[in-house]
Amino acid sequence: LQWFADSILRVDQLVQWTDTLQLPFSLWMGALFNPTSFLTAIKQVVSRSTGSALDQMSTETHFSTMMEKNEATKYPENGVYVHGIYMEGARWNTEGYDVVDVSGTSTQGAVAESRPKELYPAMPLMYIKAVPIQPSWDPQSVGYIRPEPFLYNCPVYYTVFRGPVFIFTATLMTDALNPNSCTLAGVALMFSLTD
Numbered sequence: 001l002q003w004f005a006d007s008i009l010r011v012d013q014l015v016q017w018t019d020t021l022q023l024p025f026s027l028w029m030g031a032l033f034n035p036t037s038f039l040t041a042i043k044q045v046v047s048r049s050t051g052s053a054l055d056q057m058s059t060e061t062h063f064s065t066m067m068e069k070n071e072a073t074k075y076p077e078n079g080v081y082v083h084g085i086y087m088e089g090a091r092w093n094t095e096g097y098d099v100v101d102v103s104g105t106s107t108q109g110a111v112a113e114s115r116p117k118e119l120y121p122a123m124p125l126m127y128i129k130a131v132p133i134q135p136s137w138d139p140q141s142v143g144y145i146r147p148e149p150f151l152y153n154c155p156v157y158y159t160v161f162r163g164p165v166f167i168f169t170a171t172l173m174t175d176a177l178n179p180n181s182c183t184l185a186g187v188a189l190m191f192s193l194t195d
Contacts, residue, residue: 002194006030009084025072026081026125030158030191035167039128046078046130058133058144061170062107063092065099066125077103079129086120087111088160089187093175103129110173111152111182120160120193126170143169152179156189167191 010031016024029035043057059079066072069083093112100107105127114121137144145153152172158165170189174182 002192006192006194023075023080024069025075026066026069026083028069028084028191029082029167030084035158035191039168042080042128043130049078050132052132056133057130058137059168060129060131061172062102062105062127062129063109063123063172064125064127065094065106065108067122069125072125076105076127076129078131079103079127081105082126082128084191085123085126085156086190086193087123087187088120088190089185090114090182091118091121092123102127110150110175111154111187112175114185120190123189128170142166145169146171150174150176150179152182152187154182154187154189156191158190159192159194160190162188162190 009028013024013028013031027038029038032038039059043059044054046052047054047057064081066081069081072081072083075081090111091114092109094109097109107127109124133144134146137146142155143153150173152174154170154172155162156167156170158167172182176182
């Protein structure tokens with residue numbers, strides 16, 4: 001049973017966190033009871049350190065070159081590493097993409113068409129970074145939508161059930177000039193394969 005395995009992973013992460021009283025280098029957001037509040041806390045820490053107003057902060061996401069949580073050996077700048085993410089409707093492609101440094105984190109790849117019989121491919125560690133809101137971003141109920149070419153504003157859900165378990169909007173690079181193809185394919189990220 002997947003929900004039972006998820007419960008064990010949740011307890012393990014909470015035990016590790018409380019034993020050291022420090023945030024793990026990579027966090028499984030599916031283990032949190034309220035992941036949206038955790039994202040707000042990240043924005044709050046960065047807004048205090050930069051002197052920015054909290055309501056002028058948002059998040060942007062990048063997929064790192066790290067596939068396993070144990071590969072994260074330090075905290076990223078102005079954000080957090082997150083593991084245990086799956087993609088539905090597409091896959092993450094690193095072939096032919098250069099490694100790009102984003103605030104000291106090596107990132108690589110873009111959303112690409114899914115492979116046959118590959119429903120929920122596992123994703124690399126995600127770097128969620130708190131950033132100031134830009135004037136060109138469009139405020140929506142799900143977050144700030146960025147009208148940029150090759151950028152897909154991807155919904156992130158707690159489980160494959162989607163619906164009321166929406167967490168936030170991730171910003172993902174695509175290999176398609178028109179990110180609407182991702183919307184039409186129903187591309188989304190999720191932290192658990194249970195429904």
